[in-house]
Amino acid sequence: MMAIWSTIKNLMYGLLVRSRLMYYILPRLLPILAKHFIDLTKLGNHYVTDESGHKIKVTQCNGQIYPVVDVSKVLSIPHITIRKDDVLLCSYPKSGCHWVYEILHMMLNKHLRLTCSGKEFEGGIDVMPDILLDSLPSPRVLNSHLCYPELPVGIKEHKTKIILLVRNPKDTVVSFYNHHISQKGITGYDGNFCDYFKLFMDGKLEFGGYFDYILEWDSVMRSQCNNAIHLLTYENLKDNPVETIQQVARFLNIELTDSFAVQILESCQFDKMKVQREKQNNELVQFYRKGVKGDWRNWLTDEQSRSIDNMWKERMLHCFYQPQY
Numbered sequence: 001m002m003a004i005w006s007t008i009k010n011l012m013y014g015l016l017v018r019s020r021l022m023y024y025i026l027p028r029l030l031p032i033l034a035k036h037f038i039d040l041t042k043l044g045n046h047y048v049t050d051e052s053g054h055k056i057k058v059t060q061c062n063g064q065i066y067p068v069v070d071v072s073k074v075l076s077i078p079h080i081t082i083r084k085d086d087v088l089l090c091s092y093p094k095s096g097c098h099w100v101y102e103i104l105h106m107m108l109n110k111h112l113r114l115t116c117s118g119k120e121f122e123g124g125i126d127v128m129p130d131i132l133l134d135s136l137p138s139p140r141v142l143n144s145h146l147c148y149p150e151l152p153v154g155i156k157e158h159k160t161k162i163i164l165l166v167r168n169p170k171d172t173v174v175s176f177y178n179h180h181i182s183q184k185g186i187t188g189y190d191g192n193f194c195d196y197f198k199l200f201m202d203g204k205l206e207f208g209g210y211f212d213y214i215l216e217w218d219s220v221m222r223s224q225c226n227n228a229i230h231l232l233t234y235e236n237l238k239d240n241p242v243e244t245i246q247q248v249a250r251f252l253n254i255e256l257t258d259s260f261a262v263q264i265l266e267s268c269q270f271d272k273m274k275v276q277r278e279k280q281n282n283e284l285v286q287f288y289r290k291g292v293k294g295d296w297r298n299w300l301t302d303e304q305s306r307s308i309d310n311m312w313k314e315r316m317l318h319c320f321y322q323p324q325y
């Protein structure tokens, strides 16, 4: 009986995935489901507590901290099916990956349309249901905030090309704080920036510490890693957008004229993305806040800024990435 049921389930799964029905339905349905029907406040099994006692709800699994997702999703990540022509965008949260996800999508698919629901409801392998990932049309852009050892096994087997997106830690902590505050309905967090800053410095937030993340990738890049990795920084993309995405195109072996690069960048402008996404799911989370370089100057005290500089001097001076502010 069990065998018959499992065969039926596999057949139905294959049918849904092959017909790509899920790809058309799920990205459109997920924001609505998440907003109205999925009680995200019921997910999560752990709290991170700041110095004043304010709590952030998270999911803890295998000793790591994830955002509020189902534990079964976290456990399925190593087994996600990877295709030969996938491209993987890796980044610490709040580095601008919604932006770069759209740019990569347009480069790979040679069109100028924003994706149906953005990486939040499509290629984010850390949170998206496997059935949706399986039914995304190729070439897929996948995105993860995990470090190399926790990535799906298939990424290493297929030698998937990895774009590693990095943003300076001072703007990242500001963006992450605002992200958590805007998600108060889900994570319950309403602490102040000063306490949050300490959590960031101590590496207690979801997906672990920013500095550990950079150091882990640093050792991956120095090791005999199977995957080709291209470093892309938020700051370079802001300052020299055409040149920066031309470098990505060369890394991915994509022919890209400067005029098409300019069109892509125009289509992915902050204001355009913000307007389109906020129409779809503005109550869920604020992914499009300011979209600028250097907002940390409005938030960090001199002491906080110095503590990041000191941390960098102590631990990170040899790293492949050195921040620009």
Ligand code: A3P
Pocket (backbone or CB within 6 Å): 091, 092, 093, 094, 095, 096, 097, 098, 099, 171, 174, 175, 176, 178, 268, 269, 270, 271, 273, 287, 288, 289, 290, 291, 292, 295
């Ligand atoms: P701020 O909070 O500093 O505004 P992620 O996509 O990794 O969650 O990162 C979110 C950050 O990227 C936010 O930073 C957001 O505003 C910024 N961002 C999103 N789209 C952008 C765009 N098209 N251009 C520049 N920055 C963008």
